[in-house]
Amino acid sequence: MALQGLEDKSQVLTVSVFWYFTWKDEIFGWDHYLEYENISRLTVKASDVWVPDLYIVNDIKDMPIRSYGDNKEYVIVKSNGYMTWFPAKELQTSCSVDVTKYPFDTQACSIRMEAWHHDNKSFFLNTIGTGIEISEVHFVENGEWEILNLSSYPYQNTDYANNSSAYSCIGYTLILKRRYAYHLITIMFPFVILMAINLLVSVIPTECGEKLGFCMSQFLTMIVFLNLIAQNMPSSSLTISNLTFLISLQILIRGVTILIVAISIYSQTRKIEDIPSCLVRIMFSPIRYFLQNDSKKCCIQAQDSRNEDFVTWLDINKKINCSLNILLFLNVVATVSIFVFVII
The missing domain is CATH 1.20.58 (Methane Monooxygenase Hydroxylase; Chain G, domain 1)
Known part of the structure; x- marks a missing residue:
């Protein structure tokens, strides 16, 4: 929705995003033709139904996507069991900044979303279409950075304790170019x-x-x-x-x-009339000094300041x-x- 900025000093990327999550809950469904007065869609609180526990692992402020305290998140439930969840969040993720070509630099920042409490035996995370897009309605341009490319890719992380299980993840990559004017x-x-x-x-x-x-x-x-x-x-x-x-x-x-x-x-x-010292003459006229047949003569020679052999x-x-x-x-x-x- 908005690219707040990329701080070079603190190496923190700040963006405002919202996700579109959809899944099917096999035990949550009803026949809206025969009961409940043909109601085929409900909007319920996220705390009343199951939603996945997902984390932005490189967020430096608040890693969980779901907000647990205010109960302001809602899930759209359809009669066929499909659930739709639209969480919004301001992300502050760490981004390694390469300022070698500053101010004509291009930065690649990643946002990593992982499921910690459910391994891939429970569910998989996958992308819809490209997986990441700019909202044409909500997007706000940033005066310092221009978004060149957005991409996403699903991957899996093995368990840190043992390799018996893996966790589903999605990585997002933002390619940013500095506006150098x-x-x-x-x-x-x-x-x-x-x-x-x-x-x-x-x-x-x-x-x-x-x-x-x-x-x-x-x-x-x-x-x-x-x-x-x-x-x-x-x-x-x-x-x-x-x-x-x-x-x-x-x-x-x-x-x-x-x-x-x-x-x-x-x-x-x-x-x-002042004659430079021998050391000064050596420093400023090394060729002439080493061409002398007798170096001692160069340093002791008569005090005639107009002698061409002296500088x-x-x-x-x-x-x-x-x-x-x-x-x-x-x-x-x-x-x-x-x-x-x-x-x-």
Whole structure:
């Protein structure tokens, strides 16, 4: 009748349903032509006749289908012994949510109905037609989830204590697809804008004191963005959204960007006469260092800052800014590739 929703955080599916049960009671019947004034149909309380004890075994709130306390359930009885029972219930069933492709994910949730007190020697459960359908009169659309497919299948469960008996069961499967328009506007669009804004780091000159502050604000914004996404995701290590990995990658890139910008600002404050230490020259010019015939000479050589064999702070600043531009370009390419080929 209604799809209330599927909670990603708690992994609970909430639906409003009603069943159509019918069976024949061999001892409950009468000849309506000869007696009881041609009454061929009665409506009686479910507590006055036999109804099957059925349970929704993955319901986390109330497993029995039948309500025992209020006596508001009724059974339609016909003179030929056929009984019809229409129980209605709001189900809250557990559903394992796979958020790997969030927000373009599709979920498969099951509802399992079993007979616990009567084995298959007493009666069998079987489906009528497809076994599960959407009520054209009562159904209410859900704004977040779209029902792609409904199916049902009867099966049997063996006794947990021994294998001498089996119990009849029916499983229902709901295939749900997330409506991603809202998530595109509120999550994906801001994420793309933040990634594009981060490219401005290569445009802002290092002499500008706001460059490091701009990088820090981008870093903190991504952390807040990741926390907002984590609030809607289940706290499970079995499945983690690719979008979460993508945002974590952006946080890592912004951390490396802050490091590069900080080194660049430091190199700007050094004088031309200052000679980088041997370790710094090794880090930023490994090829030139290993090409030296005498490595000791590289570290002890005269203090001439204009010697071409030595890397100056100006050279280091140029190299790290070039590395920053390459990093930002590769970040855009990797992010777009992951988004297109993995998430979608």
